Amino acid sequence: MKRILCLLLLLAGLAAGAQEMNSLQFRARVVSPELSQDAVTFRFAAPKARIVSVSASWMGYRSEPMKQGPDGIWTWTAPLPEPELYTYTFQVDGVTVLDPANVFVVRDGARYMNAVLIPGGYADAYAQSAAPGNLEQVWYHSAENDMVRRLYVYTPACYDRNDKKTKYPVLYLLHGGGGDEDAWATLGRTCQILDNLIAQGKAKPMFVVMPNGNPNQYAAQTLGIPVKTDIRQYASGFDNYSSLTADIVPFIEKTYPVIKNRKGRAVAGLSMGGGQSFFIAFRNVDLFSSVGIFSSGLIGANAIGGAPFDGEAIIPGLYSQPAKFNRFDVIYLSCGEEDNRIDGMKDFKAKLDGKGYKGVVWEQYPGGHEWKVWRRNLASFVQLLFK
Template sequence: MFKKTFIIFAALAATTVLNAQQALWDGAQVESPVLNEDGTVTFRYFAPKAVKVTVSGDFLPTQKIQTPFGEFDGPGVAELKEGEKGVWEYTTDFRPAPEMYTYTFNVDGLNVIDNNNMWVNRDVSSLTSAFIVPGGRADLYTIQDVPHGTVSKVWYDSAVAGFDRRLSVYTPAGYDPCGKTRYPVLYVLHGIGGDEDAWLEQGRAAQILDNLIAQGKAKPMIAVLTNGNISQEAAPGQNSTGYTRPTMQLPKTMEGSFETSFPEIVKFIDSHYKTIAKKQGRAICGLSMGGFHTLYISINNPDMFNYSGMFSAAIGVSEQQMTPLYDNFDGKLATYFSKKPALLWIGCGKTDFLYKANTDFMEKMDANGQPYEYMETDGGHIWRNWRIYLSEFVPLLFK
C-alpha cells in the first residue's frame, strides 16, 4: 500500500514539475502590446469564442461620456479584428505621442486587462494595462542609466488618527543618514481613493525625481508620499483590514482631519531624516483631493511651506461646515500671501470637471493681486496631466 501511494505521489509531482516547466519555458504565445518600427502600436487578445473585442485607452482619441458632473472627455474605443487561431488584433493608424498610457479590453461586454502584458496599474479598484511610448517627456517616466534614489515604506505614530500610519519616502541618490548634507523636502499628496503608493505606481514620481535630479533640472530632495485617508493605516492590502476591496467611499477624507494631522508628518520627517527643517526647505503638492488638502494645509500653516502646487484641485468639494479649518477662507488666504511664499502653482486640464472651480479660484486671486503660476493642458482629470504637472513643478523648487 505504501509503495502504491508513493508511486501515485511521485507521478503527481512529476506532472506538476512538467506543467511548471512548460509555463516557464513556453511563455506567452501572444505578444501585446507591440511598439512597431513605424511608431504605431499593435494590440492582441486571444479569445477564440468571442463575438466582439474592443480596446479602450487614453492613447486613442477621446469620446464624450456622461458623468454626474456633466459631459466630459473619456477614453477612446477601437475594435479588434479576429485573425488566425482566435487571436484578435488592432493596430493604430497613427503614432501615439511619447507618453505613459493605460488601456483595457472588452470581450463581449466584459472589461479585462491584457493578460499578455504584465504591467498593470491599480487606480482605486480599477485595473488597467500600461505601456510607455518612449521619447520626450515620457523618458522622465522610465528607468534611465542615472543614479537612483531609494523608496522606503515608513510607519509613524499619528495622535490625530489614533494609530500608526504608513508613508512612502523617497531619498535621493547619495543620501547619507549619517552625513552632514541636509535636503529640502517635497510632500506629495494623492487624490480620492488613492494612497501612499499611487504617485509611485501611476505618477512615476521616483523616476521623475531621479531623472530631473540627474539632469541637473531639480535640486536633490526628499519626497514624502502620504496617505491622505486619515481613517486608513496604509494602502489596501498593506494594513490590518487585509485584502479588502479599495473604495473611494472612505470616511474623513475632506472634513479637516488629514489637514489637522499634517504637522505630525512634518515633525516626524524632520526628526528622522536629514532635512532643511524650515519653510524655505519645504514644498507641498497634490492632485484632486490632494490639491484640496494642499490648499488648506498651506493657508492654515502659512509658515510651514514655501512652495505649494495644486493639480486639478478639488476646490469647493467638501463638507466644509464640519470644521473651523475651512472657515475664514479669504482671511487665511490673505495671511498666506502676506507671508510671501515663493510659489503657488496651479495646473488643470481644459476638459477637467474641476476646471471652472480652479478658474474661479484664480479669478479671486487676480482680484486681490495675489500671485500664482498657472499651466493649462489638454485633457481632463487624468494621470497623464498629473505626471506633467509634477515634472513641471519640481524644477521650480528650492531655488
C-alpha cells in the first residue's frame, strides 16, 4: 500500500513538472484569490495533500485549515477584510507554498509571499495611477563599503530628463533589517503612493531614493549575487549607515536634477531604517530638513530586549541643547498600536515636546510591526514635506 502511494505521488510529481510548462493554462483552471462583494476565497489544487491551510497577514498569519472538495481543490472563504494590501501563503503538509494561481508575489527579505489588494478606502492609495512615475535600478560606487552597490530611484511622472531647469527635492527612504533596496518599492507601494498623492496635489513632486542599508549585501539578492557574509549579519545596527551621506547623497546630486540644500532633503525609514534615519538626521542638521522615524527598535528598544534609549547619550545635546537641533521642519514619529516599540516611540515624542522641539508630528495606526502601518506612514509623511 505504501509503495503504491509513493508511486502515485512520484507520478504526481512528474506530472507537476510537466504541467509547469503549461502553467498559463493551469492558472486559468483555479481562480485564487477570488474577491466578491463581501468575501475572499482562496483555492489550491493539491489532490494528494493531507492537510492544507492558508495564513494571511490580516489574521496575523494564523493558519486557517482549508477544505478539500471532490475535485481535489482545497478552498477557504472568509469575510472580506478592510481595504488594504495583504500577504498570504499556503501550507501543504507543513510546508509553505505559494499560490500558483496568483502571479502577484512580493518578497520580504529572504521570504516570498503572495499578495492580494482589497480595493477601496485607504487602499486606493496603493492603486495604479493614470500617470505613473518611473523606477530606476541604479548602481553606484560606495567608497564607504568598498563595493559597487545598487539603489532604487523613484522619479515622478512630471520628470523630464531633457528639462535642465526643474530641480526636485529628494526623500531618502530606508528599509528595515530584513529588507533591501527592493522592499519599499514592492511591499511599500512607494511608487503608487507617490504617484497618487502627486497627481492629487497632496504631495510635492519629489524623487525617492531607496538604498540598501545592509552593508553586507551587494544588491537585492534575487540577482544571484552572493552576499558578502552570512545574511543574518544584517546588523549594520542603527549607527553606522554613514554611506548615505558619504556616498549616496553626493552621487544622487551629481546624477539627477535635484535641489542641493537641506530644504530639498528629507530622510525616513522603518524599524532599523528608522534608527538609521534618527542618527543621519540629528547628526546632519545642516544636511536634512525633515526626518521620519517609523516603528524604530532603537527608540523603542526597551520593550524588545534592547538597551533603553538614551537620546542624550547617543546624540549629545539632544535634550540639553535643543536649539542646536531644533531646525527641522518635520520630525515625524509613528508606530503601530500593537507594536511593542510604541511606548518608547511615544516617550521620545514626549521628550521632544518637553524640550520645545517644533515640527514634531505623532501618528499611530492599528497594526503591529508591519507594512500596513509603514505604507500609511509614508503617505502621511510625504504630504508634510518640502513646503
